[in-house]
Amino acid sequence: MEYIELIVATIFVNNILLAQFLGNCPFLGTSKKMETAAGMAMAVIFVLVMAGVITWMLYAWLLTPYKLEYLRTIAFILVIASLVQFVEMFLKKSIPALYAGLGIFLPLITTNCAVFGVCVLNIDKEMNFMQSLTASFGYAAGFGLALILFAGVRERILLARVPKPLQDTSIALITAGVFSLSFYAFRGMV
């Protein structure tokens, strides 16, 4: 039950994009087309779950016992960067179909602040192993959900006549505001 609550909280109530403001660069950058949005969403779910688990283990089993907590930032970013590189090489060799699908989105994830942010949030909220695994998955699924919904709306906006100064990023941000408002309705659920 506790885990179901955590999943609902991370997907809807504390949606990583629309309530916590993490990962907004790829949110605006890859949401122009449904295909790229789906690719990015898949890649983020894949990497975020792995990164969340690995950084938790690193923090709990290596940094804390040796009192190296202040190295958290540099340790986490190096782990994420090398994890992304490793996943890319592994997929290229063993699952070429998935690699072709995720393609260029994998390297972009290194600088996706959603990944790094969730790893830091898991530590800050003092979660245990299973909780941080669940939360990482929930946040990633929330990212995917918001990104894919948003891409659908943005494809329609491309067909509409938008005043010139509002075009592109500006109208995208205002649409995201409306999205954020609708996710706001989930507040108080958990």
Add this chain to the structure above:
Amino acid sequence: MAKSLVAEFTKGLWKDIPPFRLVLGLCPVLGVTTSMKNGIGMGLATTFVLLCSNMLVSLLRKLIPGKVRIAAFIVIIATFVIVVEQMMQAYAYTLFMDLGVFIPLIVVNCIVLGRAEAFAFKNRILPSAADGLGIGVGFTLSLASLGAIRELLGTGSLKGDVFGFLPYDFANIFGTGFQPFDFAVQAPGAFVILGLMLCAMNLIPSK
């Protein structure tokens, strides 16, 4: 020489001002600007990291092999982020708690990495420092103005200080009958107000 340094500095203040002209690093822009105080604090922390990382990258640009440059940049940036984190924890604890996860997140701020890659890796130390400082100050101005608009609409007053110095307090700017517009300080307001500011910037032609 001196003239080009000034040019490198001032381009960050208007021509390339992040996040309006360079649409990068949006997460802290949306996340911390619930008040002007937080906006300024975040902006100054980012400026420090930008300035130091630009200078160090520029000094080491002949030593860093091209193939591993991104990894090297990230290590350099992360080092300065840790410096900022520790300093703020010691000397500006309330601000540190308010900004929360966004301080370590400077490490993945695309603006910092972007300047290292696009500018500091190709230029000498003084232009790189001017570039970092200019972009940083421009970023601080953007965050401060967005924070000020949101705080004004959301609470009706502006109150705070800059790292414990320069306190300012403008209570009830719109008069006492003003009903605070709560939407502005909440999450959806951040997106909408930034979108409208971007629209306003687009109305002014950039030369």
